[in-house]
Amino acid sequence: MNIGILKENPTRERRIALTPAGVQTLVSEGNQVYIEKDAGNAAHFSNDQYEKVGAKIVYSNDEIFGRSEIVLKISPPTLEECEKLIDSQTLLSALHLAVAKQKVVELLLEKNICAIGYELIEDQNGDLPILQVMSEIAGLMATHVAARFLESSTNGRGIVMGGITGIPPATVLIIGAGTVGQTAARIAYNLGAEVIVLDKDLRRIRTLANQFNYRIVTAIANEFNIKKAIQFADVVIGAVLIKAERAPHVITEDMVKMMKPGSIIIDVSIDQGGCIATSRLTTLENPTYVLHNVIHYCVPNMPANVARSATYGLTNALLPYLLEMTHLGIVRALKENKGLAKGVCTYCGVITKEGVARRSGLSSHDIYSLIRD
Numbered sequence: 001m002n003i004g005i006l007k008e009n010p011t012r013e014r015r016i017a018l019t020p021a022g023v024q025t026l027v028s029e030g031n032q033v034y035i036e037k038d039a040g041n042a043a044h045f046s047n048d049q050y051e052k053v054g055a056k057i058v059y060s061n062d063e064i065f066g067r068s069e070i071v072l073k074i075s076p077p078t079l080e081e082c083e084k085l086i087d088s089q090t091l092l093s094a095l096h097l098a099v100a101k102q103k104v105v106e107l108l109l110e111k112n113i114c115a116i117g118y119e120l121i122e123d124q125n126g127d128l129p130i131l132q133v134m135s136e137i138a139g140l141m142a143t144h145v146a147a148r149f150l151e152s153s154t155n156g157r158g159i160v161m162g163g164i165t166g167i168p169p170a171t172v173l174i175i176g177a178g179t180v181g182q183t184a185a186r187i188a189y190n191l192g193a194e195v196i197v198l199d200k201d202l203r204r205i206r207t208l209a210n211q212f213n214y215r216i217v218t219a220i221a222n223e224f225n226i227k228k229a230i231q232f233a234d235v236v237i238g239a240v241l242i243k244a245e246r247a248p249h250v251i252t253e254d255m256v257k258m259m260k261p262g263s264i265i266i267d268v269s270i271d272q273g274g275c276i277a278t279s280r281l282t283t284l285e286n287p288t289y290v291l292h293n294v295i296h297y298c299v300p301n302m303p304a305n306v307a308r309s310a311t312y313g314l315t316n317a318l319l320p321y322l323l324e325m326t327h328l329g330i331v332r333a334l335k336e337n338k339g340l341a342k343g344v345c346t347y348c349g350v351i352t353k354e355g356v357a358r359r360s361g362l363s364s365h366d367i368y369s370l371i372r373d
Helices: 021-027 047-052 061-066 079-084 101-110 131-148 177-191 202-211 223-230 253-257 268-272 302-328 330-336 355-359 367-371
Strands: 004-005 030-036 056-058 070-072 089-091 114-117 171-175 192-198 216-219 235-238 266-267 288-289 294-297 344-347
Touching: 004 061, 021 030, 021 047, 021 302, 030 047, 030 061, 056 061, 070 302, 079 101, 089 302, 089 367, 101 223, 101 344, 101 355, 131 235, 131 266, 131 294, 131 302, 171 177, 171 223, 171 330, 177 192, 177 202, 177 235, 192 223, 202 216, 216 223, 223 253, 235 268, 235 330, 266 268, 302 330, 330 344, 330 367, 344 367
Parallel strands: 004 030, 004 070, 030 056, 070 089, 089 114, 171 192, 171 235, 192 216, 235 266, 266 294
Antiparallel strands: 114 344, 288 294
16 A cells, blocks of 8 residues: 655644654555655654655655555644545544534545544554553653743742652642543652542542552542642643543633642643633643633643654554554455544544534444445
């Protein structure tokens, strides 16, 4: 198969879809990989490294779209990129169509694109292997970001995360005990912070409490508990995920007003609309704003700040699915791998995710009804 890898806008995204090692694996299996010139630069993968393993460097994204059966990228596709897609191509990317522009969805349908979202692909256990890699990085980074923005130089509260002798540590409130929340809790705890984790799933917080030998505070995520905890929090990390749906606002603006001046909110759910009412998208270049005397960090692609590590992680998780698609063909791969099929958001002109269809005012169709013989 012909596989194309797009260059991202370096001011908004620094990762690339595959490392040179991943490309070499695909080429050794008889595939042709096209890479837009300098696509790997921000992750310190050079054009020469890709050429040495058999990739062909092309000089515009028009060439990528024109030559490829499968198009790979990182960030959700822009309107311009969707306009360049060719009828019946396969696109693999972060999609987040539940919060995408309506025109993006319309173009994917109009062009019969098989659009597969990294954030929705499952493995045999029902886990989300690609999303988990990025979530682990985001959870790790969230605590480090919090520690930096608590410093006086950023107009934070001017406190050290782990405290010192005679001085209490920062209080870190984490909403959501998935991969992001678990990782953030581990890093914050190891830095010496007081950690509070809230989640609606009692099994999750029980597991987390056991992991930390009950040295962190856990509770059910409801309005009463969130309102109580947020008054003491120096850091709030929002990590709420509902598959293929917009994230609900679990923290209201009135709750934000109750926070200490100079405290920080990190809304990791912002790529799905955000789980905090006062959140709005920020960028890698301008990551924060202040509202109600609270610093807000709402970068939707935090792992792009560690582009090289993130690219390695993405390649490890994505490559098995790509190999299956190139060996079997797209349709057969979707038939035989239900986890891959669950990543499909649009196929042959129809929407396959109920949340996306509801927002678009359209009907959805089960992917399996579309790919059966």
